[in-house]
Amino acid sequence: MEPSVRQSCNQDGGAGTDSDESSGAYAADVLMEELQQSPTHKRKAKSSGADADHVAMEESQEVPSPKKVNIDRAVDLMRFFFREGTPFLDNGSGRSFVERMIGDMSCFMVNMMFQDPGISPRNGPPRMWTITPTLDKDIAHAFAKETRKGIANEIQGDFYGIYVDVMHIPSKFLSYMVVFVRYLNGKGDVVERLLGVVPEPGYDSSLEVEVGLLLSEAGLIQDCPQFTEKLCALIQGTGVNLDSDLKKPGETCWGSYYEALVKFATYLDPICDALYFVKKAVENNDQRYLAYKVLEGLTYDFAFGLLLMQDVLSITNELSLALDKKYVDADNCMELLQEAKRQLLVMKDEGWSSFLNKIGMYCSDNEFPMPNMGEKFKPRPWLRDKATTMTNLEHYHVDFFEKVINIHLNVFDKRFGEKSSALFLLSSCLNPQNSFQAFDKEKLVGYARLYPSEFSDATVAALDLQLEAFIMDVRFDAKFREMNALSDLSVKMVETGKNAEYPLVYLLLKLALILPGTPATGKTASSALKFIESTMAKDPCSQWTSDCLLLFLERDIFETITNDTVIAIL
Numbered sequence: 001m002e003p004s005v006r007q008s009c010n011q012d013g014g015a016g017t018d019s020d021e022s023s024g025a026y027a028a029d030v031l032m033e034e035l036q037q038s039p040t041h042k043r044k045a046k047s048s049g050a051d052a053d054h055v056a057m058e059e060s061q062e063v064p065s066p067k068k069v070n071i072d073r074a075v076d077l078m079r080f081f082f083r084e085g086t087p088f089l090d091n092g093s094g095r096s097f098v099e100r101m102i103g104d105m106s107c108f109m110v111n112m113m114f115q116d117p118g119i120s121p122r123n124g125p126p127r128m129w130t131i132t133p134t135l136d137k138d139i140a141h142a143f144a145k146e147t148r149k150g151i152a153n154e155i156q157g158d159f160y161g162i163y164v165d166v167m168h169i170p171s172k173f174l175s176y177m178v179v180f181v182r183y184l185n186g187k188g189d190v191v192e193r194l195l196g197v198v199p200e201p202g203y204d205s206s207l208e209v210e211v212g213l214l215l216s217e218a219g220l221i222q223d224c225p226q227f228t229e230k231l232c233a234l235i236q237g238t239g240v241n242l243d244s245d246l247k248k249p250g251e252t253c254w255g256s257y258y259e260a261l262v263k264f265a266t267y268l269d270p271i272c273d274a275l276y277f278v279k280k281a282v283e284n285n286d287q288r289y290l291a292y293k294v295l296e297g298l299t300y301d302f303a304f305g306l307l308l309m310q311d312v313l314s315i316t317n318e319l320s321l322a323l324d325k326k327y328v329d330a331d332n333c334m335e336l337l338q339e340a341k342r343q344l345l346v347m348k349d350e351g352w353s354s355f356l357n358k359i360g361m362y363c364s365d366n367e368f369p370m371p372n373m374g375e376k377f378k379p380r381p382w383l384r385d386k387a388t389t390m391t392n393l394e395h396y397h398v399d400f401f402e403k404v405i406n407i408h409l410n411v412f413d414k415r416f417g418e419k420s421s422a423l424f425l426l427s428s429c430l431n432p433q434n435s436f437q438a439f440d441k442e443k444l445v446g447y448a449r450l451y452p453s454e455f456s457d458a459t460v461a462a463l464d465l466q467l468e469a470f471i472m473d474v475r476f477d478a479k480f481r482e483m484n485a486l487s488d489l490s491v492k493m494v495e496t497g498k499n500a501e502y503p504l505v506y507l508l509l510k511l512a513l514i515l516p517g518t519p520a521t522g523k524t525a526s527s528a529l530k531f532i533e534s535t536m537a538k539d540p541c542s543q544w545t546s547d548c549l550l551l552f553l554e555r556d557i558f559e560t561i562t563n564d565t566v567i568a569i570l
Contacts, residue, residue: 071129071570075563078139080108082551082558127567135570137544142569143561144196144547148218150557151193155183155220161514162211163192165529166200169536175200178532179214182514188494190487190513194528194553197536197546258313258320265306268366272298300359303368304396307359308404311351315343316408330428331438334421341412348405352397423450423515430509432483435475441467448508455504463504470502486513528553 084100095103132138160183167176179195195214215221264271278291319336322329347355363370373393390398416424426447429440441464448455448463455463474480479496483489490509493499499506532549551558 067131068128069131070126071567072127072563074129074135075139075566078136078143080105082140082143082548083555085552129570138570139566140544140547140551142566143558144550145217145569146561146565147550147554147558148195148214150560151181151195151554152218152220154185154191154557155181158183159510159514160220162215164211167529167533167536176536177210178529179211180528181220184490184510184513186494188490188492188499190490192528194550197532197549258310258317261306261310261313265310265362272366298368300363300368300370303363303366304359304400307362308355308401311347311355312344312404312408315347316340330425334425337412337416341409344405344409348402352401355401423447430486430489430512432474432480432486432489435481436471439471441471444508447512451511454507454511459504463508466502466504470498470505473498
């Protein structure tokens with residue numbers, strides 16, 4: 001397909017990596033060249049006088065046929081393009097996109113000759129297709145739709161959890177939602193797959209609507225009769241399990257930035273010296289201006305926020321580290337949670353004076369200008385329409401110090417409410433560590449009662465009996481020793497057939513592994529999120545970007561999609 005070929009090698013033999021070319025504009029250029037070189041055009045250029053009138057009459061009866069392409073070949077080339085990662089994706093090979101395209105094209109062509117299983121072999125005449133400005137995007141979206149359907153086919157109508165991570169790109173002032181689905185495959189393995197990346201919904205839409213559209217396109221709604229009921233169990237407040245900083249501390253500000261804040265506060269003086277050097281000595285005007293803007297931002301507000309977040313995160317850091325471990329100790333995490341809440345409340349009620357003295361000494365040491373706390377507070381320029389009578393002291397105490405602490409306390413309450421805490425603790429009762437030392441039948445029965453649609457009163461009674469028989473069985477089975485995680489237990493149950501022998505126990509385990517609020521679902525798709533974030537920082541979110549990311553990250557399903565399936569959607 002010419003537009004895609006143009007992306008890998010332009011007419012001058014150079015590499016083209018501009019994703020805008022994927023829009024199909026090149027196809028329009030080719031079409032114009034074709035028209036200009038047509039016999040009709042040449043006759044018109046050579047005609048004059050009466051001949052020109054005769055040629056014009058002929059041309060009025062001729063309509064140039066649109067540019068066509070062998071659609072199978074176009075889909076094949078786009079398949080290769082998506083497999084290689086497109087220009088703005090890095091496949092981890094260490095090679096540039098051009099190197100990958102050139103180096104891997106020969107292997108791709110050989111596979112085509114020997115009928116690669118991922119491509120539909122056709123012995124008949126080529127199927128010609130009209131080139132449109134969006135043909136390559138249409139092919140990408142057709143592949144993406146079928147990939148989502150392939151994910152739904154893997155789920156086979158079973159239970160699944162939906163996870164939405166909100167990603168902010170400060171440089172572009174944009175936010176995106178990354179939607180994952182989590183389920184157990186036929187071997188008992190926990191599987192996480194990307195469903196798509198969409199802009200964060202505005203005032204005229206909602207998170208449920210955006211997620212519902214992706215699920216509908218995948219066919220998960222139609223294939224799951226209890227979808228509405230199950231989705232209600234997943235949706236909390238304004239969103240579908242928006243991954244909280246507490247549950248992924250290694251990947252978010254709660255964990256990863258704490259040490260950075262401490263180091264930044266400690267080494268602020270040499271950092272400022274380096275910025276002053278760049279501002280005065282470096283010749284690059286952009287770098288000098290950037291250094292100037294950073295230095296301009298080093299105000300009292302900056303120092304206040306830096307030390308406040310350092311103190312707050314020092315309180316939550318131990319909890320964050322505990323939640324970031326591969327094997328989460330739910331009881332210990334709950335103790336750390338209660339201690340963190342206690343310390344934050346003490347800081348809010350009794351820590352203002354000591355913090356004010358601390359920020360004063362820090363500003364004095366680093367020569368930051370300090371406001372007169374007794375003067376009337378002057379709102380920032382963008383807030384000056386809001387009249388205020390508070391002093392600087394009241395502003396920094398109420399609108400800054402207490403507000404930040406309250407935000408963290410609210411996050412604790414939202415992410416670890418009564419039901420979430422119960423889920424967090426109860427699911428740990430199935431932990432297989434130390435011969436199921438944490439096993440507690442009564443708590444597990446209580447866990448099941450949280451899902452009345454799956455566990456009726458009669459089913460709960462049957463579960464009680466199954467749990468008692470199950471624990472006696474596995475504690476004396478050598479195959480179930482030396483396991484450390486719930487995911488290990490689910491795999492072993494499938495391997496030994498105990499998932500069929502104890503179906504209600506396996507269902508309980510499945511819910512603990514896929515639904516929000518449990519230790520097993522604390523960290524989700526962190527490596528994929530890093531990859532997506534780096535990609536979104538380079539290329540704005542669009543349908544094309546989302547489709548390319550999906551095809552690249554879920555390539556095992558993407559490779560099974562045939563040309564006939566894609567062409568049928570176009």
